[in-house]
Amino acid sequence: MRPWGSSERDIIRRAQEGDRAAITVLWDAHTPKLYGYLCHTLRDPVIAEDVLQQTWVQAMEALGGYRDRGVPFHAWLFAIARNVCRQHWRTLGREVPLDLETHDVPAPNRNHDAVLTVDAALRTLTEEDRELLRLRYIADLPIASVARVLGIRPITARVRLHRTLRRARAALETHHV
């Protein structure tokens, strides 16, 4: 689904009116990115599923009041997801660190080793850098939406992403990718 075409706007409007087919379209379009983002953030697929469900439940409850005033639907959805994650960590009292031994099992036909190598390289980065990369490449959000989710200016997001990619490249070169 292309972001912000008139078709997506119509789908969202129909979903707001309770059209389940439209909700299914949104579900299919955003859930893979959302689940992938949550798995990489939470490091636990079961917890990621729970958070995913909570995220969609809250999104459906608030969908009626959603208005596109410079906040695309995907940015809005991932903002809800980040809030649910924070609530989860607050409940646990801690954030689960990256642990390659208990890393999530990738889907079949994925280049598991390459993913692990990139993850290992990303381990050397800060959590802020990793969050930036998750939103940009897993969630597939444009820079403006990443800035909106993180609550920063787009130019700031662009500069940070550039620096993060430079650090990531250096880290990957160290791991001989």
Added chain:
Amino acid sequence: MKAIHDVMTTWGVQLRRMPPRAQEIHAHIARITPQPHALQRGWRMPRLAVGFAILAAIAFVGQSHISGQLRTASIAQRAPADVQGLRSTLDAPGIFGTPTGLSPRTGFMERVVEPFRRYLPTDDTPITDTRELLETSYSARIKTRTVEVIGSRLQTIIRGLGGRVDRVTLDVQYGSIAFAISTDKLDALRSELQSMFWKPFIRESTSAENRLADARATERDQRNAEERVQQLEAQRAAAIAEFQTRSTSFTVRINGLLASIRALEAQRSTVTDVAARERLEQDIRARNTDLRIARAQFASARAAHDRNLARLDVDTRVMQDRIAFAQQQTQDLTERVATVHGTITLEQVAYARILGTFFLAHWIATLLTILAIVALLRTDRRPLIVP
């Protein structure tokens, strides 16, 4: 940088997937989503913003109403208050040196003013004379956008009230009108001005001075002159009466001498004795001498009487002139009291000043309006979804 971007893009794509319980989660979400026909859109009322807006409207109406009432009350009370203020100032004990018989206070005024009381000017008008001959002057300062147009209208109003325009100066930015109007038309003029201009843009002042002291001085002069005239007229009558008596006396004496002379002359014509004749001649000559003296005295007395009358007449005319002058002064004072001399100054005001004055005059309503706007902007305006 493109290479790392491609690496990260591939990495991201590989991490995207559906959860194992995708269908279960999707079904759960579908269950909790209400049916289309059950959804009702409501509207979140911005209660705080509406509340502030209502208060702002009430404050605006209230402030406008109160300022209108104050304006009406000020017109009705202004002239008597000015007089009361004048009298209260004159009546203040221990200020103008008039003994009041009251026990001295020990305040600041007494410590400072008392030593200087005898140097302060005194007004000898007794309190028993309660007449008020108020000579009134009026001035107004008006701010307006159209000085020349308003100046022309004001002249028409003054003339329409039977007044007189004595001096006019008008240009685009400033104007001045000096006028004279009957005292009983002043309130009408002020009502007209206050209905034409918004209260913050018109500033008026009225001053009145009681000319009772002048009137009393004039009355005193006239009274003294009238009394003097009466005295002079009495003196004249007395002088005439006295001269009448003296004139009668002189006439009797002169007539007696003439009769005596005729008798002696008749006797002389019948006497032949030379010695007797000589004695008669001497008597006749003596009588003639007495007659000349009597006539001279009579003439002198008449001349003195005429001079006296002339002096009295001159004095009487002087006093009558003084009476006429006092009457003229009284007439002039009456006209001055019956006339108000005023000045109206016009000044052009900028639009920014008008707006600023408006918002200041209705500052409560303005503040509440700002609060209403802020509350509205901060209100969650998403429509309610009521299943």
